[in-house]
Amino acid sequence: MRPVLLIAGNFAREQRWPLFFLLLWVLGWALFGLLDPERGPEDALMIFRQLAVYSVTFGVFFGSSAVQADQRSRRVLAVLSKGISRAQYILGLLTGMGLVLGVFCLCMGFTATWLLGRFGFNIGSLWFGMLALWTACLLTASLTLALSTFLPPLFAAIATGTLAGIPALLAFRGDTVSKFVIPVYGLVEPLIAASFTATWHFRPLLVLVGWIETVLFWMIASWIFSRRDLAVAAE
C-alpha cells in the first residue's frame, strides 16, 4: 500500500499548480460573495452549479493526461523498474486524482457552506452533494484513465464524454437501468438542479454504484496497462 500512497502523493504534488489555479476559481467565488453580498443568492448558486460541472471536467483532464505524461517523459520507467505492479501504479495515480479532486470538492463545499448557507441553503444536503460530486469526479477520472491506457489524451477525453453521455441521455429519457451505468450525470444532477426552494433528492445507492464502477474501471485500466508495451524511445 505504501508505494500506492507514494505515487498518489507524488501525483498530487505534480498537479499542485493546476490545483492552485482551480482553487483560485473557488476563491473568486468566495470573494464574489464577500465583496458583493447584495447581488443575491441566485448568482452565487449559479456559480456553484458551474463549478460542479467544471469539477467533473477536471476529472477528465487529470485522467486523460496522467499515464501519457509519465510515459512520454519516460519517468514511468524509473517508477516501474521498482518492485511495484502496474495495477499499483494505476491505483496510485487514481488515488492521487482522488486527493486533488477531493481537495477541490472540500474547498468548494466549505465555500458553499459559508456563501449559500447565509441565504438559507440546506447545508446537510450540500455536503452529501459534495460526496456525490467527488464520486462523480473520481468515476470520470477512472474511466478516462482506463481509456488513456490505450488512447491518446484527446481521444480518451472524447471517449469518456461519449461513454458517460449516452447512458445519461438514455436515463434522461426515462430508462431506469441506464441511470446506474456510469452514473456521472445522476450523481451531479441534484447539484446542477439545486435551488433554495426545491427539495434535494440524493441517492446513496448511486454513490455506492459510482464507487463500485470506479473500482471496476481501475481494474480494467490495470488489466489493459499491464498488457501494454511501454515502448518509450529515447529522444
Added chain:
Amino acid sequence: MPTCAGNVNRSPEPIFTGSAPAIRIKGLMPRVLDYKEIVKEYHSWSGRRRIRALAGFDLSVERGEIFGFLGPNGAGKSTAIHLAMGFMKPSAGSGHMLGMPFGHVATRRRVGFLAENVALYQRRAGTAIRFYGGLSGLHGQALEGAARAALEAVDMQAESGRNLGQFSRGMVQRMGLAQALVNDPELLILDEPTSALDPAARVAVRELLLRCRTQGKTVFLSSHLLSEVELVCDRVAILSRGRVVRTGTLRSLLETTDQVEIVAQAIPLVLFAAAVAEDARVRFSVPKSGQREALERIWAAGGEVISVNPVRRSLEELFLELTGGDSGNGRELAQKGNAQ
C-alpha cells in the same frame, strides 16, 4: 551500507585500470539474466508494418560479472533491456531474471535500473531518492540511510537540497544512478550510464561499477563507449540487427588467432617486411604459422627476442568488423514511430 561502498571519488582504495576477471567457469556460475530464443516485433496499429527488433535473441549473464552489451543504434539493446525489466513482453521466447520470469514484480526489488536518457520527477534530490527508495519497499531509518549512501556513491550528497529541475544533464544522470543503487541491488542494469558525464564523473562511475563487482553484484552495462567497456567488463556481447553476433571474454574476443607480434632488438630493420623501429627495438607482426621461422631468423642475425604476443585487436575494430558499420539509424527511427 548499500550502493557499492559510498563515495568513489574519495575512496582510498586503488583504482582499477583494467578488467580484473574473477575465476569463473562458464556454465557453472548462476545466471542472473537469461534470454532464450526471444523474438520481439513492433507493429503499427493496423498490423501492416512490422519491425523485428530482436530475432532469436539468446544471452546469459552470470552472477558477479560486469557484462558489456554493445551494438549500433537500433540493434535492439534497449528492447532487450526493457524486456528483462518487464516493460514489454516478448513476441516469442522467454527469459529469466534472478531466477524468475521477466516482469516478476518482487524480483525487481533486487534490481537497479538506469534508463537511457533518464527522466526523474522534479523534486529535491534527497526527496527524490527517498521516493524511489520507498517504491523499492524501504522505509524508516533504512530508507534514510540508503538514500544518503546512494547520493554519496554518486557524489551528490552536497546537492541533496536542490531541485532536480535545476540540475545539468550529467547531474540528472548521476541521480538516475543513485535511484538505481538505492535498494542495494543484486543486479544493476545500466543503459548508457555515462553518456552525459564528464571525464571525471565517468572515471568515478567506472570505479563504482568495479566496486559493485567486488561486492558480488552483477552489472549489465549497455554502452556506446567502447573504451569504457574495454576497461571494466569481464565479458561482452555484440548485438547486430537483433541478434547476438559474438559473446565472450574480452581477452578471447580481442586476441586474434592467426597473427603474433614480435618485438626484438639488435637486428636490422630490413630483416622483416613492415617492421617498425621503436627506440632500439624492432616491432613486427607475422602469421602464427611463421612464428618459429621468424624467431630463428632473429637469432641467426644475432638479435634478441624481447616479446612474442598474440596480436590484440581493439574493441572498436572488432565492433566494426562484426556490425559491418550498421548504424541502424533508419531502422531505429521506423521502430520509434511504430512503437509510439
